[in-house]
Amino acid sequence: MSSASTTAHSVVEPSANSKRLAGFLVILYAVISMIPLAWIFATGWKTPPDSISYPPKVVFDPSLEGYCNLFTTRTRQTQDYIEAQGPPQGACDEVTRKREMVIAGPSNYVPRFINSLIIAFGSTFLAVALGVLSAYAFSRFKIPLADDLLFFILSTRMMPPIAVAIPIYLMYRELGLSDSALGMILLYTAVNVSLAVWLLKGFIDEIPREYEEAAMIDGYTRLHAFFKVVLPQAATGIAATAIFCLIFAWNEYAFAVLLTSGRAQTAPPFIPTIIGEGGMDWPAVGAGTTLFLIPIVVFTVLLRKHLLRGITFGAVRK
Amino acid sequence: MAEIRVEDLQKRFGEFVAVKRSSFTVADGEFVVLLGPSGCGKTTTLRMIAGLELPTSGRILLGGDDVTFHRAGERDIAFVFQLFALYPHMNVRQNIAFPLKCQGMSRSEVARRVAEAGRILRIEHILDKPVSGLSGGDRQRVALGRAIVREPKCFLMDEPLGALDSEFRHVMCGELRGLHDRLKATTVYVTHDQLEAMSMADKIAVMNKGVIEQYATPQEIYQRPVSMFVADFIGSPSMNFLRFQSALAPGDDVVSLGEARIGIPAIREAVPAAELALGVRPEHIRFDDGSSLRGEVYGTEYLGTTQIVTVDTAFGQVKARTGSDIRVADGSHVGLSFDAARLSLFRASDGGCIRSALYEGSTHG
Ligand SMILES: Nc1ncnc2c1ncn2[C@@H]1O[C@H](COP(=O)(O)OP(=O)(O)OP(=O)(O)O)[C@@H](O)[C@H]1O
Ligand SMILES: [Mg+2]
Numbered sequence: 001m002s003s004a005s006t007t008a009h010s011v012v013e014p015s016a017n018s019k020r021l022a023g024f025l026v027i028l029y030a031v032i033s034m035i036p037l038a039w040i041f042a043t044g045w046k047t048p049p050d051s052i053s054y055p056p057k058v059v060f061d062p063s064l065e066g067y068c069n070l071f072t073t074r075t076r077q078t079q080d081y082i083e084a085q086g087p088p089q090g091a092c093d094e095v096t097r098k099r100e101m102v103i104a105g106p107s108n109y110v111p112r113f114i115n116s117l118i119i120a121f122g123s124t125f126l127a128v129a130l131g132v133l134s135a136y137a138f139s140r141f142k143i144p145l146a147d148d149l150l151f152f153i154l155s156t157r158m159m160p161p162i163a164v165a166i167p168i169y170l171m172y173r174e175l176g177l178s179d180s181a182l183g184m185i186l187l188y189t190a191v192n193v194s195l196a197v198w199l200l201k202g203f204i205d206e207i208p209r210e211y212e213e214a215a216m217i218d219g220y221t222r223l224h225a226f227f228k229v230v231l232p233q234a235a236t237g238i239a240a241t242a243i244f245c246l247i248f249a250w251n252e253y254a255f256a257v258l259l260t261s262g263r264a265q266t267a268p269p270f271i272p273t274i275i276g277e278g279g280m281d282w283p284a285v286g287a288g289t290t291l292f293l294i295p296i297v298v299f300t301v302l303l304r305k306h307l308l309r310g311i312t313f314g315a316v317r318k
Numbered sequence: 319m320a321e322i323r324v325e326d327l328q329k330r331f332g333e334f335v336a337v338k339r340s341s342f343t344v345a346d347g348e349f350v351v352l353l354g355p356s357g358c359g360k361t362t363t364l365r366m367i368a369g370l371e372l373p374t375s376g377r378i379l380l381g382g383d384d385v386t387f388h389r390a391g392e393r394d395i396a397f398v399f400q401l402f403a404l405y406p407h408m409n410v411r412q413n414i415a416f417p418l419k420c421q422g423m424s425r426s427e428v429a430r431r432v433a434e435a436g437r438i439l440r441i442e443h444i445l446d447k448p449v450s451g452l453s454g455g456d457r458q459r460v461a462l463g464r465a466i467v468r469e470p471k472c473f474l475m476d477e478p479l480g481a482l483d484s485e486f487r488h489v490m491c492g493e494l495r496g497l498h499d500r501l502k503a504t505t506v507y508v509t510h511d512q513l514e515a516m517s518m519a520d521k522i523a524v525m526n527k528g529v530i531e532q533y534a535t536p537q538e539i540y541q542r543p544v545s546m547f548v549a550d551f552i553g554s555p556s557m558n559f560l561r562f563q564s565a566l567a568p569g570d571d572v573v574s575l576g577e578a579r580i581g582i583p584a585i586r587e588a589v590p591a592a593e594l595a596l597g598v599r600p601e602h603i604r605f606d607d608g609s610s611l612r613g614e615v616y617g618t619e620y621l622g623t624t625q626i627v628t629v630d631t632a633f634g635q636v637k638a639r640t641g642s643d644i645r646v647a648d649g650s651h652v653g654l655s656f657d658a659a660r661l662s663l664f665r666a667s668d669g670g671c672i673r674s675a676l677y678e679g680s681t682h683g
Contacts, residue, residue: 210403213370218417218468219391232407 037293043286051282066283068092070109070274070291074101109288112270117295118181119266120249123188127245128238130189131196132204136226138197139204140212150201153194161191162254169258181264187255192245199244203237204230239306243299250296267292320381320471320504321346322367327376329362329528336362338528339376344472344521347502349495351515354525355551360508363525364474367506368397380471396465398475402457404449404464411445414463435463438497454482458490462497472504479514491517512552516540524548542677543662546669549597555626558598560633561666565591571675573663575633578611581658583675593666596633600626602657603638605646609653615646629654 014022043051045062074096082102088094096103138146168187169178177183207230215225231238253268260266271288274281300307322344329337337359344350352360365371367378369390378386385393396417404413414435418428436442439459444452449460458478465473478494479487495518498505509515515522516536523533524547532544543549549557562575566589572579573596580596613631625642628635629652636654646652663672671677 208401208403210399210401211405213390214397214399214403214464215416217368217370217390217393217395217397218464219420221391224420229405233405235407 040286040289043282044288044290046283046286048281048283051286052280063095063283064091065095066281066287068095069281069284070287071107072096072103073105073107074099075104076100077102107274108265108270109267109274112265112267113291115181115260115264116250116267116292119184119188119264120246120295122181122185123192123249124242124245126185126189127192127196128200128242130193131200131241132231132234132238134193135197135200135204136230138201140209150198153197156191156194165255165258168255172259177259179260179262179264184256184260184264184266187259188245188249188252192248195248196241196245199241200234200237203234203241207233236306239303243303243307246299247296321379322472322504322506323377323379324363324367325377325379327363327366327378328374329359329366329371330374336528337366337373340528340530342523342530342533344504344506346504349498349505349507349518349520351519351522352506352508352525353510353512353515353522353551355510358525359528360510360525361476364397364476364506364508368395368474369393370397394468394471396468396470396473398461398465398473398478400477400480402461402478402481404452404457404460406448406450409446409448410441410452410460410463413449413460414445414467417464417468431467431469432463435467438466438500439463455486455490458482462494466497466501466503470503472506475505475507477509478507479509479511487511487514494518512554516552524551526551541660543597544671544677546595546597546664546666546671549662549664553599555600555637555639557662558600558603558634558636559595559664560598560631560636561593561595562633563591564594565589566594566663566672571658575611578609580611580656580661582661582663583659585663586673586675586678589665589672594672595664595666597662597664598636598656599660600637600639602660603636603640604655604657605638605640605644606653606655609655611654612651613654615648615650615652617648618646 042058042060044066045064046057046060047063047065050057050060050063051066068091072092077100079100082097082100085102088097093103137143138150143149172178172183175183177186211229211233212222212225215229216222220228251268252266256266257269260269267288271285271292274284274288324343325341327337327340328335340363342350352363354360362371366373369385369388369392373386376386377384380393380395405416408416411432414432415428418431423431432445433442436445439462441456441459441463444456444460449457452460461478479490482490491514494507498518507515507518519536521534522536522539523530524539525531526545526547532539532548534542539548540552543552543557546559550559560575562573564573566573566585568586568588569584571582571584573582573594574580575596582596611631613629613636616628616630616635618628619626620642623642624639625644627638627640627646629638630636631654638654660676662676663674664670665672
């Protein structure tokens with residue numbers, strides 16, 4: 001504290017000590033929240049015995065077994081049968097043979113992952129597109145009962161979505177939407193669109209009308225002005241909204257379990273089924289979860305420039 | 319360029335009438351200022367001319383064509399907003415070119431027009447900069463650039479200098495008027511700043527509560543205000559009103575304020591006994607020990623070459639502008655005399671003016 005006497009105190013600048021404390025707390029929080037992720041990541045590279053050893057192993061010999069098991073299905077065979085196959089083909093074959101098994105074929109992880117991509121990005125796109133259009137309408141036009149409508153839109157979020165699971169299950173079965181990508185896209189869009197309308201309305205309210213009016217005076221139609229002037233300026237809000245929608249759709253588990261089982265199954269309900277396939281295959285689960293995180297991380301990193309401004313929900317301008 | 323004619327224009331927002339039966343004509347190439355206090359309907363009037371707001375009733379003609387219900391984009395006008403409305407995702411050049419892009423103009427023509435606008439406004443050096451870092455004055459010029467590239471029928475400006483600090487506003491006033499003199503563009507300009515209005519306008523429309531009270535040249539409005547509101551709103555310090563009771567007959571050229579008999583321009587109408595207000599500009603007051611209109615000096619505001627002396631009289635407080643060489647002590651008693659030919663008379667009840675020789679040869683609002 002001796003340095004404090006030599007430097008002038010500023011009322012607005014945080015002191016060096018408080019900055020240090022803030023930095024320490026942020027790092028501490030980051031570390032704590034990263035530990036489970038780090039553990040999942042590490043588990044993906046362990047052998048099954050290492051993954052359940054007690055005390056837990058922090059230092060271990062990395063193994064490809066988790067990733068091999070994730071992408072393949074295997075059958076147990078006799079030693080004689082395995083030897084009759086000739087030399088192992090590739091690293092996975094070798095790892096599998098050590099466990100007295102042979103690769104029977106690819107697992108369902110890749111198709112399930114692709115389902116997740118289609119459903120999550122598709123519903124996010126739809127929710128944001130619908131959201132931005134209706135948010136614009138709510139923001140710019142005199143709509144009868146606008147406040148009540150907005151409240152109604154929000155009220156769809158007031159109960160946990162799973163509360164309507166049974167009716168939706170019955171409805172989907174009736175309509176033939178069960179276990180279809182279209183059904184899941186519609187469902188996630190319906191859940192997300194209320195969030196999207198509310199978030200985006202805030203962002204669009206912040207954009208002065210004068211921008212569109214100027215464009216309309218210059219001869220642009222309202223639709224043109226919307227695309228050329230409003231959308232670019234709402235980019236921040238759209239990015240933030242898209243991330244929230246994507247995270248929900250990507251991680252959604254309960255409806256996915258209920259409504260998908262085969263063709264349209266997404267990754268979240270699929271990953272737990274790995275556990276059952278060949279004993280407690282935690283490394284494969286770790287590997288599957290690690291890969292599952294990647295799209296969200298990539299998407300967030302790509303949009304982070306917008307996000308940093310957008311996530312304050314327009315509270316801080318410019 | 320074209321004439322703007324506004325006929326009987328009215329705008330309601332629910333029960334509230336924002337603009338009441340306004341009519342005025344802006345001649346081709348004229349610079350007209352809509353002046354009035356906040357909330358009087360200036361912006362609403364301008365937005366109706368632009369087509370951003372539809373009138374409840376009335377007509378708007380641009381260059382002789384009835385455009386009352388035309389869309390804004392079909393009217394061929396340019397609008398400069400108070401906040402400039404520069405698109406933050408485009409640089410200066412793109413901002414200025416934006417209005418031309420939707421007309422399907424060739425690239426070379428767009429480039430030529432943008433370069434020309436840049437030259438006229440002396441902003442060639444910032445054409446490739448983003449708009450976010452620009453100073454207020456440069457933003458203003460870019461907004462003007464976006465208006466002039468179109469070569470529209472007329473310019474509408476809503477307090478375009480409102481966001482600038484007062485010193486710079488003065489400079490921009492000069493620039494705007496200079497630009498108008500070169501382009502000879504029909505312009506309607508909205509402001510609540512009387513100095514801006516007086517210094518730039520060919521004609522001023524003074525608005526109050528949705529009504530255009532007077533539409534005339536700045537000189538006319540200053541010298542022959544047709545209502546107490548106009549007289550009070552224009553001029554700084556504003557016109558003094560001395561209230562008294564009297565009846566007047568045509569030809570009267572003297573009114574009695576208590577003991578004092580004060581010469582006025584000859585009255586042209588009969589006025590039954592009522593409360594009247596004698597309007598006197600501060601610069602038309604002299605100290606005169608021979609006058610029987612007397613008062614006590616309340617205070618003095620020194621302004622350099624002139625000073626404002628506040629005097630309490632039996633008819634209300636009066637501010638006089640005198641040379642600063644005259645010395646008057648606070649509390650001293652002085653006599654006041656007025657420049658008879660310059661006085662106006664108003665009915666206190668409705669603020670309307672009483673017709674007199676002062677208004678002869680002038681257009682009556
Ligand atoms: N869309 C609207 N709905 C309801 N009332 C409105 C609307 N637009 C304007 N008004 C009202 O009409 C009146 C005139 O508004 P206007 O914006 O024309 O005033 P102004 O003279 O431009 O004032 P200022 O100097 O504050 O800009 C105000 O009382 C305002 O509250
Ligand atoms: Mg206004």
